[in-house]
Amino acid sequence: MVKVLLVGEAAREHAIAEAICRSNYDPKLYAVMRLRNPGIDSLCKVTGGEVALGNSQDPKFVVETAKKFHVDFVFVGPEEPLFRGTADELEKEGIPCIGAKRGPAELEMSKAFMRRLMWKYRIPGRLRFKAFKNVEDAIAYIHEYAESVALKPARQAGGKGVKVIADLQAYLTSEKTHVKREHAKAIHEKYMKDYRDIDDRILIEERVEGPEYTLQAFTDGRTVKPLPLVQDNKNAFEMDIGPETGGMGSIAGKGMFLPFITEEEYRKSVEIVKNCVRAVEKETGEKYKGIVSGQMMCTASWGPTIIEFYSRLGDPEAVNVLPILKTDMIEICEAIIDEKLNKIKLKFENVATVVKCVAPKGYPEERNLAKGHPLHVDVDMVKKLGCKVYFASTDLQPDGKIISGGSRLVEIFGKGKTIPEASRKVEACIPYVWLEDGWGVFHRSDIGSEQLLEKRIEQANLIRAVYKYRARKGLIGKTIEWIPKKGKIIIET
């Protein structure tokens, strides 16, 4: 028997829980959750484990719970507990943890640290950036340079607060500058307000465009074992319109790649992530043990480029890959703990997968409106239709009612020979999810459709042609400019 404590309460953790419970090592699942995720709750019950409701972000509470249940190891789902040193605290008690310690987790926690690291170690796929310790300097910079930029909180702030502004029309620059300035203030006053654990406040990066994808991987600090590539869809509404969400659904496969990412690009992406794992160990002196994910983009400057790092699995990206993982999850975890990941061969079903999130109206901008609604999901019907339900921001009540927590409600997983086939299967399940009080829900029917795939392929081809041209001209990693009265200058990118 292996006792595992899972930390976290989202759909990603539901998928992790399920993968653990599929193990042949007689798993017993325990969970620390802020809300009672019905999926994880039921898996704990079935395996004879228990749920501890409480602050999953508090390392003390996690350690106490781990000790109370005498678990063999802890698996941390989300990033925030890692930033707060959960793995470090567990280590002090001799409890192994799947999830990076505070040091290596800085790769995700501080976007400024990550950029500096990539520059210091000359890792390909890096971007030009400036980090600011106060809002005045950031605003002064914004006024001085009218450019296309991404404005980010310097620290990972729950995935919120990033704004990408293409500033390409001179006649609209005054408006774009206004928005950049207002957003810099918002980062300072709102998104970074509660975080005092790093000095940098605001990050301004060069803006890039291209198809995005997530490369998730297990690592024991020595070996990096990648999972199949996944693409998330961040706009709230169909046709990629609407505000940014945590992700409205994702596609993967068939196999390790995506239809718009080549094998060469995949290999380069893996190489970049490996380099960063090595660099972060050199920099912090700590082994990276757990999950590392590159949120990547195929850009004109580099081809594969790092947008951000995750010290965890993505959500919904985890839900694409864990259900088709054929290797025993507990074997993987133990290999990470023992630094023997090189002995593990990851196997996946050779299928395409699609995950679609169903969200309550109000998400993502007005979460208080999206909160407190009773959820109905016909889990059996979804199963009958060949798909699976993963519970997201939901709270199981003592009376059996499931209440919405304000974020995404459920993620529906489907698989097929092709992405559109998997998408159609998932689509058939959507009518079986609703809120009992009549409050509206929405999802994106276009995710995984032939039409959207074609658009992604078209975009990737366009960007690929540009970076291949740059490669032919020896311009990967640099730009050559000629400035009147100054002459030729070479800018490293």
Added chain:
Amino acid sequence: MGGIVGIYGFSKEWRMARFVYYALLALQHRGQENCGIVTFNGESLSQYKGSGLVDQVFSNQNILDELPGWIGIGSVTSTIEKDSSKIQPVVVWEPLPLALCFDGKILNIKDLVEKEKVNGENEAEILAKIFSLELEQTGNPMEAMVNFMGKIKGAYSLIVLTGKGEMIVGRDPAGIKPLTIGSFGFDYGVVASESCVMDVIGADFKNDVQPGEVYHFDAYSIERKQVLKPNPKFCAFEYVYYARPDSILNGKSIYEVRMKIGEKLAEEHSVNKGEIVLGVPETAIPFAMAYSNKTKTPLGIGFVQTGRRIRSAIKPTEFERIVGVQLKLNPIRAAIAGKKIVLVDDSVVRGTTTKNTVNIMRNRMGAKEVHVRIGSPRLIAQCPFGTDVPPKDELIAVHLNAEEVSKVVGADTFHWLSLKGLVEAIGIPRKNLCLGCFTGKYPQINCKER
């Protein structure tokens, strides 16, 4: 005729007036008499409108700074309005405040005035008042739009901005008037008459708003609904003349269609041993290019424009049209003198502008021969859907055949494109096109709810 745009910011730091302004500049070709912008800032609607071209009405750019808010709609129109408050977007305050702009023509406006007991000086005002009543009764913009589209009969693309900051967009079930949708990152959504707007304001074109489809934007959702059963009858004249060549409408690139029209002209009415092909700026340039490629006749530039670009054919009076053409078409003698010329134009309405052009080429510039080729079929009927085609007694093609027209305009030969040629060039099945101005047969407009 008109052009409309609506831009919906997903966060409040955006100031949309300047984006709407540049969108209207990109739609200027669709209406050159009036324009206006209405914005919403979370509290109320602000408006500024006037008669004239967009950059004339908004010549003082400070006006844009005084239109606050992250949601904005705007329009350009080609009808003369005496009272500037009636210029679109029309704002009504009772029973509920809203602004409305539309491109098109409502056929049952008299019935609506009687049944709904509203009055107004123009269609936009009447529609705005009816919508306001619907909104009061339903309390829900989407439902109001469903009822509203069930009542109105005609060709329309329309945008409503409510006093609560909801934006509702609809296209008639025949899709006669164009309407497209796009977006910019995570920041705003755009609907506009033509996709060229997306390029000009830096947004990405996504799709057409489909015939009979409605989009509803509010602070926390975008909802799409097929409100009326689609029965596409896309306006063919958009492809020939109205739309900009950098737009894509109903899935077809205007530029590509116009190049195909030029090829069709070459197939149908090639001029033997023509020495130079000249297109009448600007619409007919792609026709002339494609004709030249196909026939291997050299392409030249025949005319240079004086003053600002205007669309002479949609000017309201004969005098303005002639002035427009004369300023637009100053001929280049060296391209014309002594040559056998193929002159390609987009359409012939009254024949006066063609006559003017051919006369100058022959009598003053010394063209050897002038062969006129028109990139559209005979224009024989007035448009009931608001496209500015004059009544039958003003249409030369109703009264004269090609040979007679050639004598009137002073050309050696004169030919129109065939109807079949036009349909093939557009590449949309004939049953899904409105070809009324070329055939006199207009689609029956139904307004049954799905």
